[in-house]
Amino acid sequence: MFERAGHSENTTAKPSPSELSLESRRSFLGGLLGLGSFLVGALLAVPLIRFALFPLLRRTTDLKESSVGALTDFSSLTEPVMRTIQIEQVDGWRKAVSEKAVYVTKDVAGQLRVLTSICPHLGCTVPWNKGKNQFVCPCHGATFAADGTRVSGPSLRGMDTLETSIQDGQLLVRFQYFRQLVSDKEVIG
Amino acid sequence: MHSTDKSEVGTLPQRDSGLWGWLNRRTGLDDLLRSALDEPIPGGARFAYIFGSGLLFIFLSQIITGIFLALYYVPSADHAHTTVAYITKAVTAGSFLRSLHAYGASAMVVVLFLHLSQTYIYGAYKGRRELLWLSGCVLFGLVLAMAFTGYLLPWDQRAYFATAVGTNAVSELPWIGESIKRLMRGGTEMGTLTISRFFVAHVFLIPAFIFALVASHIFLFRKAGAAGPVNEDPYHPKQKSELFYPRQVLMDLSLTALLITGLGLLCFFVPMQLGPPANPADAQYVPRPEWYYLPIFQWLKYWHGSAAIVGVLVIPTLLVLAILALPFLDKSVERRPWKRPAAMGAYVFVLFSLVGLGLRSQYLDRHDSGVAQQLAKQRAEEDEYARKPFEPELSSASLVAANVALADPLAAKGKTIFEGQSCNACHGDNGLGTAAAPPLVGIKAKFSPDQVAELFKHPTAKMNAGGMPPIDLPPDDLKALIAYVESLK
Numbered sequence: 251m252f253e254r255a256g257h258s259e260n261t262t263a264k265p266s267p268s269e270l271s272l273e274s275r276r277s278f279l280g281g282l283l284g285l286g287s288f289l290v291g292a293l294l295a296v297p298l299i300r301f302a303l304f305p306l307l308r309r310t311t312d313l314k315e316s317s318v319g320a321l322t323d324f325s326s327l328t329e330p331v332m333r334t335i336q337i338e339q340v341d342g343w344r345k346a347v348s349e350k351a352v353y354v355t356k357d358v359a360g361q362l363r364v365l366t367s368i369c370p371h372l373g374c375t376v377p378w379n380k381g382k383n384q385f386v387c388p389c390h391g392a393t394f395a396a397d398g399t400r401v402s403g404p405s406l407r408g409m410d411t412l413e414t415s416i417q418d419g420q421l422l423v424r425f426q427y428f429r430q431l432v433s434d435k436e437v438i439g
Numbered sequence: 440m441h442s443t444d445k446s447e448v449g450t451l452p453q454r455d456s457g458l459w460g461w462l463n464r465r466t467g468l469d470d471l472l473r474s475a476l477d478e479p480i481p482g483g484a485r486f487a488y489i490f491g492s493g494l495l496f497i498f499l500s501q502i503i504t505g506i507f508l509a510l511y512y513v514p515s516a517d518h519a520h521t522t523v524a525y526i527t528k529a530v531t532a533g534s535f536l537r538s539l540h541a542y543g544a545s546a547m548v549v550v551l552f553l554h555l556s557q558t559y560i561y562g563a564y565k566g567r568r569e570l571l572w573l574s575g576c577v578l579f580g581l582v583l584a585m586a587f588t589g590y591l592l593p594w595d596q597r598a599y600f601a602t603a604v605g606t607n608a609v610s611e612l613p614w615i616g617e618s619i620k621r622l623m624r625g626g627t628e629m630g631t632l633t634i635s636r637f638f639v640a641h642v643f644l645i646p647a648f649i650f651a652l653v654a655s656h657i658f659l660f661r662k663a664g665a666a667g668p669v670n671e672d673p674y675h676p677k678q679k680s681e682l683f684y685p686r687q688v689l690m691d692l693s694l695t696a697l698l699i700t701g702l703g704l705l706c707f708f709v710p711m712q713l714g715p716p717a718n719p720a721d722a723q724y725v726p727r728p729e730w731y732y733l734p735i736f737q738w739l740k741y742w743h744g745s746a747a748i749v750g751v752l753v754i755p756t757l758l759v760l761a762i763l764a765l766p767f768l769d770k771s772v773e774r775r776p777w778k779r780p781a782a783m784g785a786y787v788f789v790l791f792s793l794v795g796l797g798l799r800s801q802y803l804d805r806h807d808s809g810v811a812q813q814l815a816k817q818r819a820e821e822d823e824y825a826r827k828p829f830e831p832e833l834s835s836a837s838l839v840a841a842n843v844a845l846a847d848p849l850a851a852k853g854k855t856i857f858e859g860q861s862c863n864a865c866h867g868d869n870g871l872g873t874a875a876a877p878p879l880v881g882i883k884a885k886f887s888p889d890q891v892a893e894l895f896k897h898p899t900a901k902m903n904a905g906g907m908p909p910i911d912l913p914p915d916d917l918k919a920l921i922a923y924v925e926s927l928k
Contacts, residue, residue, distance in 0.1 A: 280684075280685075301507055304532075343518075343831055368864070375863065388860060
């Protein structure tokens, strides 16, 4: 081992041969320690990186499917019925719960279809007009058939259908918002 | 690499070729590294000297894990617990990192105590090392302050009540105690302002002081030089010295490796638990501080009433002053512990007192059946909470909060009309407002029901311009709608 006496900082500039071989040993050890520290550091960085990248690798914002009701409730459907669904929107560590009105109706083939009650024209809530057997928007008079297809008025498309699924005899729906004033249905969130 | 005939700092030829050489000519990094590694240690490298760099390593780990935890943590009484639960239960590696930070605090206290003990027993504070000792003492205090302020931040039952007791203890100080307590809490009671204060202290204030003092501590250490073994002269070292690198570096690294392995295994297999959220109304809760505060906690139990000033102020102040003044009082060059019976006696006395007080506190808790039962219940509640999956916090704009308004059946009817008439399309769900129209919340304060009815039937020009149509409804429905709109809060 290299040793020297006291605190003296003045030493010879020219190293002896034994110091040179010592230098190369110290270099080798230095390299080994550097490599070891790098590897341990890299290992310790793994949980840090996983922690920081969590929102990129997992879904931290999530819109859960909401239940519209039991399938049996809609077996003898003759006209659209309004149902209020609870929407749970998860955003990181918080969630917001809101209520939205949807219509359960049937398409031409007699399959259940869920429509959003938001008018594709300018976003008013569209009520079902029993007398006219049509959806009539109170704001600008757009009308839609019982299955949601466009009949007349300023709307450029029919009422928007929502994605549905069936689980344990329950009709589930994934609520979404769509761009207004366009002819093609386009999800905006 | 090759030798040079230039006069160099350090003892070995410098590498002045290649990238490293270029970097060194620009920055002097190589010189700096060499002067760091070429620290002479009188008497040679020893395992007794490893604790200082161990502390530096834990401090670094605390900084890094602390910064990462702040990615998700929110310092507010509303969100602190939820965000820590999110870190612990939802975020990948979150439980591990939080445990590393929390157990790191305990490891810090342990290694700090070993570092202090080594310095004391070796008489390494002697020989023009007064400022080195003082800066170390202040650092000890700052580390304990970090532990105290950090403990509250998760805002679970344990944290809340331990801090309530801790800040209460401060108020026992005569004259200024109550004011200090209120300053720490940001009011008379613990609340969201307390979290803000503790957070600022924990994350900005104390770390800044620690950085400054660690730098001074290391500077003063290098200025005075390593003290060496107990039979070395503290002023003029005479023994053959060995450089810090490589043997002492390897010894120091062995402690670091031990800390990494130990903490890593502990955090992985026994992660730090988060208890249920703080419930200030829980009158049953029996608060207990973290283990390193148990001796003080037990000590304070003995001092009440008129004698409190002795136990809370006089004795601790004398003890702290004696510790601070140590290098000024003890001027002898004698460093061998067996030749310093008074110093060693004092050390053993303080050590036994601390351990004894801590054990006494544990003993009393175990032998008071009421307390033991309650503590067991609290642990069971923590375990139960730990098993539950993460539940996101309900945001304030949610339905549940707004439903309060619907206790009135007329208002409830009004809500269906509000939605049926598409009022919510522009004024938002629960009248919270959107980009298209202003919120209706709090409208009651501005307009009476009659005024609202008038506005509904005959909107103003400004309302018309914004797209608000006149409302034509049967009188009963109009009344319900007005009742609902007036109920919006």
